[in-house]
Amino acid sequence: MDHFLYRDGTLHAEDVPLPEIAAAVGTPVYVYSAATLTRHYHLFTEALSPLPHLVCFAVKSNGNLAVLKLLGDLGAGMDVVSEGEYRRARAAGIPGDRIVFSGVGKTRDEMRTALQGGIRQFNVESEPELLALSEVATSLGTTAPITLRVNPDVDAKTHEKIATGRKEDKFGIPIARAREIYAQAAALPGLQIVGIDVHIGSQLTDLGPFEAAYTKVADLTRALRADGHRIDRLDLGGGLGIPYTRSNELPPLPLDYGAMVRRTVGDLGCEIEIEPGRLISGNAGILLASVIYLKQGEGRDFLILDAAMNDLIRPAMYGAWHDIVPVQDGGAPTHVYDVVGPVCESGDTFARGRPLPPLSEGALVAFRSAGAYGAVMASEYNARPLVPEVLVQGDHFAVIRPRPSFDDMLARDTIPQWL
Ligand code: LLP
Numbered sequence: 001m002d003h004f005l006y007r008d009g010t011l012h013a014e015d016v017p018l019p020e021i022a023a024a025v026g027t028p029v030y031v032y033s034a035a036t037l038t039r040h041y042h043l044f045t046e047a048l049s050p051l052p053h054l055v056c057f058a059v060k061s062n063g064n065l066a067v068l069k070l071l072g073d074l075g076a077g078m079d080v081v082s083e084g085e086y087r088r089a090r091a092a093g094i095p096g097d098r099i100v101f102s103g104v105g106k107t108r109d110e111m112r113t114a115l116q117g118g119i120r121q122f123n124v125e126s127e128p129e130l131l132a133l134s135e136v137a138t139s140l141g142t143t144a145p146i147t148l149r150v151n152p153d154v155d156a157k158t159h160e161k162i163a164t165g166r167k168e169d170k171f172g173i174p175i176a177r178a179r180e181i182y183a184q185a186a187a188l189p190g191l192q193i194v195g196i197d198v199h200i201g202s203q204l205t206d207l208g209p210f211e212a213a214y215t216k217v218a219d220l221t222r223a224l225r226a227d228g229h230r231i232d233r234l235d236l237g238g239g240l241g242i243p244y245t246r247s248n249e250l251p252p253l254p255l256d257y258g259a260m261v262r263r264t265v266g267d268l269g270c271e272i273e274i275e276p277g278r279l280i281s282g283n284a285g286i287l288l289a290s291v292i293y294l295k296q297g298e299g300r301d302f303l304i305l306d307a308a309m310n311d312l313i314r315p316a317m318y319g320a321w322h323d324i325v326p327v328q329d330g331g332a333p334t335h336v337y338d339v340v341g342p343v344c345e346s347g348d349t350f351a352r353g354r355p356l357p358p359l360s361e362g363a364l365v366a367f368r369s370a371g372a373y374g375a376v377m378a379s380e381y382n383a384r385p386l387v388p389e390v391l392v393q394g395d396h397f398a399v400i401r402p403r404p405s406f407d408d409m410l411a412r413d414t415i416p417q418w419l
Contacts (some may be wrong), residue, residue: 003036004366004368009328010328010329011327013392014392014393014394015392015394015395016396018286019327019364020397025403026388028305028307028308028311029287029403030285030287030374030387031286031287031288031389032371032389032391034070034392035394036283037067037281037284038070040280041074041076044276047259051272054077054271056078057079060085061277061280061371061372062277062281068094069093073093077094077098078098080102081103087113095118097119099114099120100121100123100235100275101121102123102125102149106122108132108136111144112136115144121146121195123149124146125148130148130185131188134189137189137190138190145192146191146193146194147193147195148182148185149171149173150172150216151166151167151171151173152213152216153175154216156200156239157204157205158205159202159203159318162202163200163201164199164200165201165213172199178224179224182229186229194232194233195232195235195270196217196224196231198213199239204240204251210240211264214264214265215264217264233271234271238276238279240252240257240278240279242372243283244320244322244323283368285369286367286368287311287312287322287367288364289307289365289366290305290306290362291361291365292304292361301335301338302337302339303338303365305339305340305365307367308341308384310378310387312367313377314374315350315351322368322369324351325368326356326364326365327365328363333356334355335356335359336353336354336356337351337354337356338351339365342384383409385406388403
């Protein structure tokens with residue numbers, strides 16, 4: 001359930017009618033619901049209780065400082081994959097000891113920043129990274145808490161571009177070599193092993209692959225303990241999928257996920273960390289856009305919006321489906337539209353042959369399930385201003401990232417004197 005519902009024929013974000021936001025901020029604009037973010041965070045904390053746990057929100061899914069602060073105030077930790085995300089989490093008030101640092105290519109500078117600023121753990125993904133982190137920690141006279149991210153060779157059965165747990169994927173260390181690499185880690189100065197990490201992919205709609213991976217992690221926990229290592233934490237990654245369409249079969253609920261976690265790793269006495277992004281932020285956001293033109297093509301009608309692939313790239317990049325709904329409830333879907341943006345490539349197509357109620361110029365539409373991997377993946381392609389973001393709570397809203405002016409955009413470039 002989210003908090004984007006029709007009231008008297010008008011789509012609202014919580015208690016705010018979306019036309020009010022469009023009038024105040026303009027379109028396109030992302031709109032997030034604080035109540036939905038809160039609700040989805042609590043689904044996970046409830047699902048994992050009574051195990052000791054920390055829900056580390058994947059900042060990559062939505063890194064707005066206001067979103068991070070809201071979740072941080074509820075007690076969330078953060079999963080970051082770059083210095084930029086680390087700095088975002090800290091700027092939003094998240095203490096270092098609630099931040100885990102993931103990512104396959106952490107630089108020495110990034111390690112230094114996190115070690116100096118405070119970090120819960122690094123999820124190390126390779127032997128060269130172990131050596132680098134050992135060097136950096138030693139040079140700072142400190143110790144880096146680490147897990148090793150293992151690649152369990154499990155097919156997450158998700159989109160090719162977001163599967164991360166098969167042996168051909170670039171992520172983690174092969175689980176078959178884990179004992180050898182843990183021994184290597186234990187022998188290096190400046191490192192302290194605290195647990196194991198795994199993340200097999202995103203938008204998983206079946207618990208089977210998770211269960212297969214976590215069972216391997218449970219076996220590995222026992223083996224590593226037998227080797228003399230302290231395994232106190234298991235970071236189980238993110239990846240639980242969300243419903244992108246009302247008609248689809250529902251992905252498993254966090255409650256079922258939690259039961260599976262308890263079944264597979266619950267008896268090991270470990271603190272459980274998870275790194276969900278999409279399930280917390282995805283259905284907590286919509287992208288609000290306006291119809292610029294209705295154009296009759298050869299045998300098809302194009303609905304040309306003021307939002308484009310630079311604002312929401314998921315359809316162009318992954319062929320992803322987002323429900324598109326009129327903000328004023330227009331009744332039955334009697335028309336079929338190709339929904340497109342103004343960017344100059346055919347890839348800038350959100351949907352082909354989408355049944356919708358009749359829409360006219362100036363009408364507002366909302367892309368549902370756009371709160372994750374929406375604004376964070378936006379760009380200024382075609383010199384279109386970066387899409388702004390708004391947070392709604394109850395009957396009030398605030399702009400949490402303004403649309404830059406054209407002057408702001410131009411002022412970022414410099415022309416060398418010698419030109
Ligand atoms: N932890 C790690 C190490 C990850 O790589 C990811 C996502 C997550 C957690 C969070 O996964 P989630 O719970 O959000 O599924 N841009 C793509 C998704 C890329 C996911 C990358 N990693 C999309 O729009 O579908």
